[in-house]
Amino acid sequence: xxxxxxxxxxxxxxxxxxxxxxxxxxxxxxxxxxxxxxxxxxxxxxxxxxxxxxxxxxxxxxxxxxxxxxxxxxxxxxxxxxxxxxxxxxxxxxxxxxxxxxxxxxxxxxxxxxxxxxxxxxxxxxxxxxxxxxxxxxxxxxxxxxxxxxxxxxxxxxxxxxxxxxxxxxxxxxxxxxxxxxxxxxxxxxxxxxxxxxxxxxxxxxxxxxxxxxxxxxxxxxxxxxxxxxxxxxxxxxxxxxxxxxxxxxxxxxxxxxxxxxxxxxx
Numbered sequence: 001x002x003x004x005x006x007x008x009x010x011x012x013x014x015x016x017x018x019x020x021x022x023x024x025x026x027x028x029x030x031x032x033x034x035x036x037x038x039x040x041x042x043x044x045x046x047x048x049x050x051x052x053x054x055x056x057x058x059x060x061x062x063x064x065x066x067x068x069x070x071x072x073x074x075x076x077x078x079x080x081x082x083x084x085x086x087x088x089x090x091x092x093x094x095x096x097x098x099x100x101x102x103x104x105x106x107x108x109x110x111x112x113x114x115x116x117x118x119x120x121x122x123x124x125x126x127x128x129x130x131x132x133x134x135x136x137x138x139x140x141x142x143x144x145x146x147x148x149x150x151x152x153x154x155x156x157x158x159x160x161x162x163x164x165x166x167x168x169x170x171x172x173x174x175x176x177x178x179x180x181x182x183x184x185x186x187x188x189x190x191x192x193x194x195x196x197x198x199x200x201x202x203x204x205x206x207x208x209x210x211x212x213x214x215x216x217x218x219x220x221x222x223x224x225x226x227x228x229x230x231x232x233x234x235x236x237x238x239x240x241x242x243x244x245x246x247x248x249x250x251x252x253x254x255x256x257x258x259x260x261x262x263x264x265x266x267x
Contacts, residue, residue, distance in 0.1 A: 009182055057083045063195055071199045075138075077191075085143045089194050091154060091169070091206045093135045098128040098232070099160045100225055128228045131158065141191050148186040154208055162225075168211040173204055181207065 055063070061079055068076045077087035137154060147169045155164060171193060173180045184190070190206060197204035221229075 060085065060195075067195055067198060073199075075199070077195065085191070085195075086140065087143075087191050087194065088138055088140050089150075089190050089206055090201065091137050091139060091150070091208050092172075093131055093137065093154075093208050094133065095131050095167075095208065095210060097210055098130050098228060099158070100126050100128050100162050100222070101159050102126060102161065126161065126222075126224060128225065143189060143191050143195075145189065145191060146186060147184045147188045147190060150190055150206075151186075151208065166211055167208055170207045170209055171204055172207050174202055 057079075060083065064077045064079050064085060075088040077085050079085045137157060139150065139153060141150065141153075148164070151164050151167050151169055154160075155162065155167070169184045169190070170181045171184055173182070184193075193204065
C-alpha cells in the first residue's frame with residue numbers, strides 16, 4: 001500500500017520488502033502495508049493459509065439451488081446422491097503460439113465420440129496452426145474433475161497432440177476495473193470455483209493459456225515444432241523490418257516535401 005510493490009499471489013510468501021523509512025516497527029505500519037508481517041526480518045517461511053472445511057452435502061445443495069436460481073441459459077448444476085455434482089464451465093482459449101494436430105484426418109463423427117475413438121492415433125503426420133483467438137469451449141464436468149483433466153479434455157476435443165504441460169488453466173477475475181489472472185493448480189476443481197462464484201462470467205471465467213514458467217522448456221517440443229517456430233519468428237522479423245522501413249520512408253518523404261516548400265520562402 002505504501003511502496004506500490006506488486007507480485008503474483010503465489011509469490012507473496014517469497015517476497016521480502018526492505019522498507020527504507022524510519023521507525024519500521026511503529027504503529028502507523030499496518031499488517032496490510034507490506035507483504036511481510038511488521039518488524040520481521042529475514043522471514044522466508046511460507047505463509048500457510050487456513051484451508052476451509054469441506055462443505056457438507058446440505059451446504060452444497062443450498063449453494064446449487066442458489067446457483068441455479070441465477071442461471072439464465074439452462075446450464076444448471078445437478079447434485080448426485082453421493083454428494084458429487086455436475087455442471088458446465090466455459091473456457092476461453094487465448095493461445096498465442098501454434099498448436100500441433102494430426103494432418104489429413106477426417107472430422108470426428110458421433111460414432112467416434114460414443115466409442116471414444118482417438119483419431120490422433122490413426123496417423124503419424126503432424127501439422128501446426130493457430131487456434132482462433134479467444135475461442136470459447138463449453139465443457140460438462142463433475143465436481144471431482146481437476147484442472148489437469150480439464151486441460152487434457154480440451155486438447156482432446158481439438159485433437160491437439162502437444163504435451164499438456166505446455167498449457168495452464170487460469171481464472172480471470174474483474175476487480176475495481178482491473179482484469180486479474182491467477183494460474184490454477186493442477187489439483188484444483190474448476191466446477192467448485194464456478195459454484196462459489198456463481199454463473200456470472202464477469203465475476204469469474206476460465207482461460208487456457210500457454211504455461212509460462214519463465215524459461216522455455218525447448219526439450220518438450222519436437223523438431224518439426226521448433227522448425228515451425230523458426231519460420232514464424234523469421235516471418236515476424238521480416239514484417240517488423242518492413243514496418244520500420246515504411247515508417248522512415250514516409251518520414252523521409254515528409255522531410256523532403258517540407259524542405260521543398262521552404263526553399264521558395266524567405267529565410
